[in-house]
Amino acid sequence: MTASADRYVSTRGHAADENFADALLRGIAPDGGLYMPAAWATMPADITQKGRTYAEIGRDVLTPYIGSALPAGAVERALKRLVEGFDHPLVTPLVELEAGLFVLELFRGPTAAFKDLAMQLVAALSDEALAASGETLTLLTATSGDTGAAAVRAFAGAKRIKLIVLHPLDRVSPIQRKQMTTVQADNVLNLAVRGDFDDCQRLVKMLLGDESLREKGRLSSVNSINWGRLAGQIPYYVSATAQLGQAAHFVVPTGNFGDAFAGIAAKKMGLPVAGMTAAVNQNDALARAINEGVYDRRTAIESASVSMDVQAPSNFERLVFEASGRDADLTRQLFEDFAKNGTVTLPDSLLASLRKETSAVSVDEATTAEEIRHAYKAWGRIVCPHTAVALHAARKMDRNGAPVVALSTAHPSKFGGYVESVLGVAPEPAPVIAALGDQPERLTVVENDYASLLETVSGFSA
Numbered sequence: 001m002t003a004s005a006d007r008y009v010s011t012r013g014h015a016a017d018e019n020f021a022d023a024l025l026r027g028i029a030p031d032g033g034l035y036m037p038a039a040w041a042t043m044p045a046d047i048t049q050k051g052r053t054y055a056e057i058g059r060d061v062l063t064p065y066i067g068s069a070l071p072a073g074a075v076e077r078a079l080k081r082l083v084e085g086f087d088h089p090l091v092t093p094l095v096e097l098e099a100g101l102f103v104l105e106l107f108r109g110p111t112a113a114f115k116d117l118a119m120q121l122v123a124a125l126s127d128e129a130l131a132a133s134g135e136t137l138t139l140l141t142a143t144s145g146d147t148g149a150a151a152v153r154a155f156a157g158a159k160r161i162k163l164i165v166l167h168p169l170d171r172v173s174p175i176q177r178k179q180m181t182t183v184q185a186d187n188v189l190n191l192a193v194r195g196d197f198d199d200c201q202r203l204v205k206m207l208l209g210d211e212s213l214r215e216k217g218r219l220s221s222v223n224s225i226n227w228g229r230l231a232g233q234i235p236y237y238v239s240a241t242a243q244l245g246q247a248a249h250f251v252v253p254t255g256n257f258g259d260a261f262a263g264i265a266a267k268k269m270g271l272p273v274a275g276m277t278a279a280v281n282q283n284d285a286l287a288r289a290i291n292e293g294v295y296d297r298r299t300a301i302e303s304a305s306v307s308m309d310v311q312a313p314s315n316f317e318r319l320v321f322e323a324s325g326r327d328a329d330l331t332r333q334l335f336e337d338f339a340k341n342g343t344v345t346l347p348d349s350l351l352a353s354l355r356k357e358t359s360a361v362s363v364d365e366a367t368t369a370e371e372i373r374h375a376y377k378a379w380g381r382i383v384c385p386h387t388a389v390a391l392h393a394a395r396k397m398d399r400n401g402a403p404v405v406a407l408s409t410a411h412p413s414k415f416g417g418y419v420e421s422v423l424g425v426a427p428e429p430a431p432v433i434a435a436l437g438d439q440p441e442r443l444t445v446v447e448n449d450y451a452s453l454l455e456t457v458s459g460f461s462a
C-alpha cells in the first residue's frame with residue numbers, strides 16, 4: 001500500500017498505524033514513540049502567492065493530514081475560530097527590523113504566545129472528533145509556561161474534555177502561572193510539580209502509557225508530542241514566506257523542538273526554506289547533540305527564557321526518525337537508551353543528516369539580556385527573552401543573501417518583571433495580559449513522584 005499523509009506511524013515502529021483523529025486523541029503512540037504522517041503532503045504550488053489569507057494557507061496545509069478522519073468542514077471551522085481570536089488581520093505579521101532581518105510576531109492570540117496558533121486548532125478539532133465518536137477525553141500537558149496557559153484558555157469549559165496541566169513549581173513567570181491558575185473552569189486541574197519541566201514531561205509520558213488510566217477512557221496530550229499540535233504550527237512558516245515573497249532562513253527559539261520541527265515539516269512539504277537554526281538558551285542538550293554528536297541530559301537550569309528550560313526536547317525524536325531515513329529501529333534504540341542512561345552517542349552518518357536539517361546555537365543569559373537592550377536601542381522594540389535568544393543567533397549568523405526571520409514567540413509583558421529589570425522600562429501589557437482577571441489562583445502542589453501523581457490524576461479524570 002502507498003504511504004499516505006493521512007495515516008500515522010510511530011517513530012519507534014511497534015504500533016499500528018492510525019488516522020488523524022486517533023493520532024490526535026492518543027497524543028503518543030502505544031510503543032512510546034511519536035506519531036508521524038506516513039508520507040509528507042505536498043503543498044500546492046500557489047500556496048505562497050501574495051494575498052492568501054492565513055485561513056486559506058492553513059486549510060491547504062492541514063487538509064491532506066486529516067483526510068476523511070473528521071466531519072466535512074472541520075478544518076475550516078477550526079481555522080475560523082483561530083483567526084477570530086487574533087488581533088491582526090495577517091494573524092502572524094512579519095516585521096522588518098533592519099535590511100534582511102525580520103521578526104515573525106506569533107503572540108497576537110488569546111494568551112500572547114505562539115502556542116495559541118496550534119492550540120486553538122487542536123481544541124476545535126478535538127471537539128469535532130469527540131462529537132463524532134461520542135467519547136470523552138482527558139488531556140495531560142507538561143508546560144514550562146506557555147503551552148499550559150494556551151491549553152487552559154483553549155479547553156476551559158469544554159464539555160467532553162478534562163485538562164490536567166503539570167508545571168514546574170516556581171519555575172514559570174508570574175503572568176504565565178496566573179494565566180493557568182485564575183481560570184475558574186471545573187474541567188481544568190493545575191498541578192505544580194516539585195521538579196523541572198523535563199520531570200513534568202516525563203511524568204506526562206508515563207501517565208499516557210498507564211493502563212489503569214487508559215481503562216477509564218481516552219487519554220491524550222496537547223504538548224507538541226501530539227502531531228495535531230505540531231501540524232498546527234506549520235502554516236505560519238508558509239505565511240511568513242508568502243509575506244516575504246521569497247525563501248527565508250528561520251531562527252527558532254527552541255525548547256521542546258516542536259516549533260522548529262514544524263519548520264522542517266514545512267520544508268519537507270515543499271516550502272522553499274533557505275535554512276533552519278534552532279536557538280536554545282543555556283539548557284543546550286539539543287545544541288550539544290547537533291554540534292558535538294552526544295545527546296546528553298543535564299539538569300535544567302533556570303533561565304530568563306523559562307519556556308525553553310528543556311534538556312530532553314521531545315521532538316528531537318522526530319528529527320532523528322526523519323534524518324535517519326525513517327529508521328524506526330535506530331530511533332527506538334537511541335531513545336530507549338537515552339531514557340535509561342541519560343546519554344547516547346549519535347552515529348556519524350545520522351549526525352551528518354541531522355546537520356543538513358538544522359543548525360543549533362546556544363545563547364547564554366548575559367547575551368540574552370544584552371540582546372534585549374540592543375533591540376530597544378537599535379529598533380525601539382521591546383522583546384521577550386525567548387525572542388532575544390533567536391534575535392541574537394539571527395544577527396550573528398552569515399545571512400548568505402537570504403532574509404533571516406527570527407520567530408518572536410511571546411509578548412514581552414508575559415515576562416515583564418525580567419524585561420524591566422534589564423531595560424529599566426516595563427513593557428506595555430498586551431491587551432490579553434491587561435485583561436487577566438483578579439480571580440483567586442487554583443493549583444495543587446504535587447511531589448515529583450509517580451505514585452502520588454497517579455492518585456491525584458485518577459481522582460480527577462474519573
Ligand SMILES: N[C@@H](CCOP(=O)(O)O)C(=O)O
Binds near residue numbers: 142143144222223255
Ligand atoms: N515551551 C513549552 C514546553 C512544552 O512545549 P510543547 O511545545 O511541546 O508544548 C511551554 O511553554 O510549556
